[in-house]
Amino acid sequence: MSEKKMDLELKDDTVREDKQTQLEKMVDKNADKIVKILREKNYEIIEPTQKTEPEKITETRKKATGKTRVIGFSGKGGVGKTTLAALFLRTLKETEPSSAILAIDSDPNTCLPDVLGAESYETLSQMIEGYKGGRLPPRKFRQEFNTLLLKNEQENYDLLPMGKSEGQGCYCSVNNLLRNAFQEFVLKGDYAYDYVVVDCEAGIEHLSRKTSAFVNDLVIVTDDSKMSLKTIENIYNTSKEVKIEIENLYVVANRVANEKALNEIKRISKKLGIKYLGSLPNDKELKKLNFKGESVFKLSKDSPAYLKMKKITDQII
């Protein structure tokens, strides 16, 4: 998507969200009257204090401590975001076996589940598809959201692929519901995850709209192409412009064989005040696994990419 189109889309969404806030304020102000009318019409009223407890939660979440850390992987298209996010998840799980981890694939072209070796899964957009044209009541949405996590439960982590978002008309109300469900089920509360690992779309603008306005760690993955280096600056600038609070920004080089390019990456990172965490080599075994469509969990522990990733993960957590 062009930057101009992205800007317009962002602006459009902000306007919609402003309208939504105005509407919410109006509803708050007239709550008593609205409730009275709804009761007369026999609508089900859920009191705000009445929390929707999930009927069942995934095995992983039972072990959650309630302190969530959100870690995103971003960068130019094709630099290795998905591969690094998946390897990070594996090394994280090995370091902290009892942690509850949610893996989010926010790329409409869903790839992370395959790289993680997930057998079967449903995307959020498939879940929403079922409501096409109909109402999407918040309570039902929260229940469905929880069911989706249950359906997608894997051996070492839970999975949330966002899927495609186009063709569903106004996505703004869905984004609002999603952000609320996130607060309730993912980031806060009794069933919060310990870690949320996000494989971002190339940009990071969508993060705050769909999931969380707070990211603890954002890893910018880069190769040695000019475009990718420029993307480090772009992501840095976007992180300042959009409504996302990022605690730590990091850079990781992927498949950069050339010393000169590596120095340039370090120079740019330093200039922007971003911590450089290290680099992953072009790993033959990783490439072979990808070619066969096999999971990063199968990568040997003495492979160069695994060893490097372990060191990078240690610096993040």
Ligand SMILES: Nc1ncnc2c1ncn2[C@@H]1O[C@H](COP(=O)(O)OP(=O)(O)OP(=O)(O)O)[C@@H](O)[C@H]1O
């Ligand atoms: N260090 C590495 N060694 C070998 N192969 C790698 C390495 N990193 C990434 N690859 C391969 O490069 C390809 C692109 O990587 P990946 O899909 O992770 O990039 P991406 O940034 O997520 O791409 P997209 O922007 O399309 O989502 C994949 O086939 C992956 O297996």
Ligand SMILES: [Mg+2]
């Ligand atoms: Mg990817």
